[in-house]
Amino acid sequence: MLEIIFEDEYDTAAFLHLAEHLDSRHHMSIQQGKDRLLIEAKESKEGLEPIVRPLLVHFFLECKENERMRSILENTYLFKDPEEQHQILSIAHSIMNGDLDDIPGIHQEPSREALLTKELETISLHQGIFSIGSFMTFRLSEYDRRLKNYVEVSIEEYKMEQEYQNFIQSLRDYVMAKEPKLEKVHVVHQDRLMIWEFRYASERDQKQYIDRQFVREHPMYIDSQLIAPLVSIAPQKIDLFTNDTGHSMVQTIQNIFQERVEVFPAHSFQEHHVRFVHDHLEQKSEKLS
Structure with missing residues (x-):
């Protein structure tokens, strides 16, 4: 049996929600506490690890990644305003999803999923206690560097966009006057x-x-x-x-x-209309x- 300790009850509920919508839920039994879950494999010859590991990767990407990038924005780069944070994180997600692929300084390989999987593979998830908080604090330095890289580049893109918008507004004001x-x-x-x-x-x-x-x-x-x-x-x-x-x-x-x-x-342009x-x-x- 594996005991997973979460940082709060919201994370516990989020993990359960993910488990309910993945096939892995049918292969394990879960006992729920306020900030922890007890998980056992159901008749699986391979054991619990191949079931729990991809579920944890999914949990970190879906439920903790934004939280960690927001922490980098606030504590490292001092972006406290929620609207600014939202705009910068939107740029970061566009980069991570490959929508903005012409930006220099971006490192996409290995993938974030691979970085998380690599660290989880160094830990026994068959039985015992797994602490989400301890894992994020002590095991995710390479993953955090990747997120910091996304945040840094997104801040630069955000500043350039703000500068462009200010420039456009100055031209609008000039034209109007x-x-x-x-x-x-x-x-x-x-x-x-x-x-x-x-x-x-x-x-x-x-x-x-x-x-x-x-x-x-x-x-x-x-x-x-x-x-x-x-x-x-x-x-x-x-x-x-x-x-x-x-x-x-x-x-x-x-x-x-x-x-x-x-x-x-x-094709609709006609030169004879031009003076x-x-x-x-x-x-x-x-x-x-």
Whole structure:
């Protein structure tokens, strides 16, 4: 018989809930106490270990992993705010699930399941006493390093996302406060995204539409070929022609200009609807004369 001692009654209930929904429950009998369980194998030639070990791995991943990462956030990196913790842990889960696989500094091998299994295999789970708290304190250093790695990378991603959102908001505020230099522009996605009104404009003509002071204030973030002129022009309407709505620059334009942007399929673009930059400049010079 194996006695498993849990940290509290909630963990005991969580372990029982997992056991009830796994096939292993039919192969063992369980006696429940407030913070402990007594487990015996039912007519199993292999004994209790191959039944309990995967159940414990599942328990640590499902019931204790978030708790441990939250502890790392609070105690090591001093993120106390629950909403910030939630956002960082959401990023961490995306990384662990493989949804974000282009992030440097991530170690996925061996898997977390393998790390837990490796440590559990060093302990007899056939009989005696197994303490969840002691196991986590003294046996999971490698597993904890993996979780700390996920947390560190997730914090960096979170900070970058916050910085990006602040940047986008500053561009929104600038656009909202600015008088439009052109009422409408067309952004067309061919080999790259470009403002079609500038297609035949000289570099000198293009510079007349760019707020160089604003670009100097955002040198690391602003794209001089597309975002800088778009934000400087601050058009009331942008017709955006693309077949790749998930493109990062397409999403950035939509985030900045929001309801001013209307997206169309690339094949629907017609150049004869476009009035080019030099036409606007010629009309402006005629008015001045």
